[in-house]
Amino acid sequence: MRIMKSGGFMLGAVLLGISLQATAQSRIYVNEYLNIGVGARGLAMGGAQTASVSDVTSGYWNPAALVRIEDQFQVGAMHAEYFSGNAKYDFLSVAMPAKDHKRCFGFSFLRFATDDIPYTIDYIQPDGSFDESKLKSISAGDYAGLLSYAQQLRIFKNQEIQTSIGANAKIIYRNIGSMANAWGGGADLGFQMRYRRWSFGLAAKDVTTTYTTWSFNLTDKEKQVFGETGNEIPVKSYEVMNPRFNFGAGYEFFKPKSKFQLLTEVNADLTTDGKRSVLIKGKNLSVDPRFGLEASYNRMIFFRLGVCNIQKVLDDKDTANKRGYTLFQPSFGVGLKFGAFVADYAYTSLQTQSNPLYSHIISVRLDISKKRGQQSDAAAQ
Numbered sequence: 507m508r509i510m511k512s513g514g515f516m517l518g519a520v521l522l523g524i525s526l527q528a529t530a531q532s533r534i535y536v537n538e539y540l541n542i543g544v545g546a547r548g549l550a551m552g553g554a555q556t557a558s559v560s561d562v563t564s565g566y567w568n569p570a571a572l573v574r575i576e577d578q579f580q581v582g583a584m585h586a587e588y589f590s591g592n593a594k595y596d597f598l599s600v601a602m603p604a605k606d607h608k609r610c611f612g613f614s615f616l617r618f619a620t621d622d623i624p625y626t627i628d629y630i631q632p633d634g635s636f637d638e639s640k641l642k643s644i645s646a647g648d649y650a651g652l653l654s655y656a657q658q659l660r661i662f663k664n665q666e667i668q669t670s671i672g673a674n675a676k677i678i679y680r681n682i683g684s685m686a687n688a689w690g691g692g693a694d695l696g697f698q699m700r701y702r703r704w705s706f707g708l709a710a711k712d713v714t715t716t717y718t719t720w721s722f723n724l725t726d727k728e729k730q731v732f733g734e735t736g737n738e739i740p741v742k743s744y745e746v747m748n749p750r751f752n753f754g755a756g757y758e759f760f761k762p763k764s765k766f767q768l769l770t771e772v773n774a775d776l777t778t779d780g781k782r783s784v785l786i787k788g789k790n791l792s793v794d795p796r797f798g799l800e801a802s803y804n805r806m807i808f809f810r811l812g813v814c815n816i817q818k819v820l821d822d823k824d825t826a827n828k829r830g831y832t833l834f835q836p837s838f839g840v841g842l843k844f845g846a847f848v849a850d851y852a853y854t855s856l857q858t859q860s861n862p863l864y865s866h867i868i869s870v871r872l873d874i875s876k877k878r879g880q881q882s883d884a885a886a887q
Contacts, residue, residue, distance in 0.1 A: 535779060535780075535782075536718065536745040536746070536747055537648070537650075537678065537690075537716070537718065537745070537747050539595070539616070539618035539648045539650075540616070540650055540678075540711075540747075541750075542595065542618070543555075543566075543567075544563050544566045544567075544584055544597040544599075544614075544616070544869075545561075545563040545566075545582065545584055545597070545850065545869045546584065546839050546841070546850035546851050546852035546867045546868060546869040547561075547563070547800075547808075547810065547839070547841060547850050547852075547869070548563060548567060549812075549837060549839070549852040549854050549867055550798075550810035550811070550812055550837050550838055550839025550840075550850070550851075550852035550853075550854065550867075551771065551798025551799065551800060551810050551811070551812040551837070551839075552796045552797055552798050552811075552812025552813050552814035552835070552836075552837055553773065553775070553796045553798070553812070553814050554754065554756075554771040554772060554773040554796040554797055554798030554812060554814070555567040555568070555754070555771070555773070555798070556568045556698075556707035556708065556709050556752045556753065556754030556771075556773055557698065557705040557706050557707035557754035557755055557756040557771055557773075558705050558707075558754070558756040558769055558771050558798075558800075559571045559707075560574035560575065561575060561580060561582065561601075561871060562575070562580040562581065562582040562599045562600065562601040562612065562871060563582060563597075563599060563614075564601070564612070564654075564656075564672075565599055565601065565612040565613070565614040565652050565654035565674060566597075566599070566614055566616075566652065567709065568672065568696040568697075568698055568707050568708075568709040568752075568754075569612070569652075569654040569655070569656050569672030569673055569674050569694060569695075569696040569709075570656050570670045570671050570672035570696035570697050570698040570707070570709075571656070571670070571672070571696070571698050571707070572601055572603070572610035572611075572612050572654060572655075572656035572672055573603065573607065573608065573609065573610045573656045573657060573658050573670045573672075574670070574698075575601055575603050575607075575610060576607070577603075577846075577873040577874055577875050578602070578603065578874055578875055579600070579601070579602050579874040580600070580601045580602075580871060580872065580873055580874065581598075581599070581600045581601075581871070581872050581874075582597075582598070582599050582600075582869060582870065582871040582872075583596075583597065583598050583599075583869065583870055583871075584596065584597040584598075584867065584868070584869035584870075585597075585867075585868060585869075586865055586866075586867040586868075587865060587866075588863065588865050589863065592620055593618065593619070593620050594617070594618070594619055594620075594621065595616075595617070595618045596616070596617045596618075597614070597615070597616050597617075597869070598614070598615045599612065599613065599614040599615070600612060600613050601654075608657060608658045609655070609656065609657040609658070610654075610655070610656045610657075611654065611655055612652075612653075612654035612655075612656075613651070613652065613653055613654065614650075614651070614652040614654065615649075615650070615651050615652075616648075616649065616650045616651075616652075617647060617648070617649050618647070618648045619645055619646060619647030619648065620645065620646050620647075621643075621645045621647075622643045622645070623643060623644050623645065623646060623683075624641065624642075624643060625641075625642045625643060625644045625683065626641065627727060627728065627731060628640035628642075628727070629641045644682070644683030644684070645681075645683065646681070646682045646683070647680070647681055648678075648679075648680050649678070649679040649680070650676060650677065650678050650679075651676070651677045652674045652675070652676055652694075653674065653675045654672060654673070654674050655672060655673055656670055656671065656672030656673075656696070657670065657671065657672070658670050659671055664701075666701055666702060667699065667700070667701045668699065668700045668701075669697070669698070669699045669700075670697070670698050670699075671695070671696065671697050672695070672696040672697075672698075673693060673694065673695050673696070674693060674694035674695075674696075675691075675693060676691060676692045676693060676694060676712075676716065677689075677690075677691055678690035678691065678692070678716065678718055680718065680720075684723060685722065685723060685724055685728060686720060686721065686722045686723065686740070687720070687721060687723075688718045688719060688720040688721070688745070689718065689719060690716055690717055690718030690719065690745070690747075691716065691717075692712045692713075692714050692715070692716030692717075692747065693712070693713055693714045694709065694710065694711045694712065694713065695709075695710045695713050696708065696709045696710070703757055703758040703759070703761075703762075704755070704756070704757055705754075705755070705756040705757075705758075705771075706754065706755050706756075707752075707753070707754040707755075707756075708751065708752070708753055708754075709751070709752040709754075710749060710750075710751050710752075711749065711750045711751075711752070712747045712748065712749050712750060713749050715746060715747065715748060715749060716746075716747035717744055717745070717746060717747075718744060718745040718747070719742070719743075719744045720740075720742065720743045720744065720745070721742060722740045722741065722742070724739065724740075746779075747779075748777070748778045748779040749778050750775065750776065750777050750778065751775075751776045751778075752773055752774070752775050752776070753773065753774045753776070754771055754772065754773040754774075755771065755772055756769060756770065756771035756772075757769070757770055757771075765803060765804045766801075766802070766803055767800075767801070767802045767803075767805065768799075768800070768801050768802075769799070769800045769801075769802075770797075770798065770799050770800075771797075771798045771799075772795070772796070772797055772798075773795065773796040773797075773798075774793055774794075774795055774796075775793065775794040775795075775796060776791060776792070776793050777791070777792045777793075777794070778790065778791060780792075782794070783817050784815070784816065784817060785816040785817065785818065794814065794815065794816070795814075795816060796812070796813070796814040797812065797813045797814070798810070798811070798812045799811045799812070802841075805843065806842065806843045806844075807840075807841070807842060807843075808840060808841035808842070808843075808850075809838075809839075809840055810837075810838060810839045810840070810841070810852070811836075811837070811838050812836070812837040812838070812854070813834050813835070813836055813837075814834070814835050814837075815833075815834060815835035816832065816833070816834045816835075817832070817833045817834070818830055818831075818832055818833075819831065819832075819833055835854070835855055836854075836855075837852060837853065837854035837855070838852070838853055838854075839851050839852035839853060839854075839867075846872055846873045846874065846875070847870070847871075847872060847873075848870065848871040848872075848873065849868070849869075849870050849871075850868070850869045850870070850871075851866070851867070851868055852866075852867040852869075853865075853866060853867070854867065
């Protein structure tokens with residue numbers, strides 16, 4: 507009975523999600539898994555990465571930063587679990603600079619999914635008995651692939667001012683078992699500039715506006731269940747992902763040759779899909795500030811802190827709804843670099859500290875140089 511109730515609940519949730527797709531022909535606030543962030547370094551710093559990122563995760567944060575990779579090849583991976591391990595979040599990326607290191611190509615893959623969802627539509631037999639052979643499981647997953655390209659620019663005569671641009675071609679795939687799937691595509695643009703110990707960045711995501719189109723493949727039995735549960739039988743729908751702009755500025759407090767390093771970065775994440783629950787919100791535009799800090803010794807040991815998702819909310823104890831307070835999402839992490847191998851850890855959440863659901867996030871990176879023993883001095887992931 508416990509399995510049946512759990513399975514019935516999960517199936518109901520899936521059916522409800524599909525029903526919402528059917529009734530709302532055009533939806534925004536979608537594909538939010540693409541806004542979680544990748545890499546333990548970036549997540550430990552609250553997502554403040556647009557200006558300072560310089561490794562294989564750049565394809566996600568700011569494709570223009572790929573040209574800052576000093577190795578011949580980099581590969582990175584991340585794994586995280588949310589909601590007591592029910593949701594799995596994985597990231598894999600590779601980057602290969604050109605021989606002159608003025609251009610770079612990269613590929614990134616993301617998956618956010620819930621697996622082994624009990625599918626009980628045939629579990630209960632007409633006579634009320636249970637047929638264990640009919641108890642199946644399905645997955646509800648979100649996938650994205652990013653094909654990245656970056657190159658250096660020569661805009662200023664001053665050789666100390668280094669600039670680069672980059673772009674992503676994005677493919678999105680989503681599915682709910684065999685019942686429904688969706689395809690979408692879009693593009694991202696990036697710009698990064700460095701001057702001495704300052705760095706600046708701009709990442710424009712979904713600049714073309716990303717559309718995701720759903721199609722449904724329901725069996726007669728599934729349509730019958732939809733009708734019996736009062737859900738509309740879906741036919742076709744699409745989702746709209748509006749442009750998002752992230753501005754960043756970073757500063758390194760010590761000279762590059764110093765054993766001790768301290769980096770701080772401030773980002774402003776500007777969304778164009780309406781009012782969101784963030785610090786600065788308007789009818790059409792909202793701004794979510796992010797703050798990150800990274801301290802390191804000899805570019806081998808790293809300590810990181812971050813703050814994001816800052817919100818002003820009302821106090822539930824105030825019946826007049828006039829008294830409020832500020833919430834935020836904290837994070838921290840550490841990193842170690844052993845030669846060509848980098849391991850990073852972050853402890854963070856998807857929500858604010860008022861209702862924390864913290865997760866342990868681990869990411870690794872391998873820096874492969876052309877000559878044996880050659881290592882990059884780039885900051886760890």
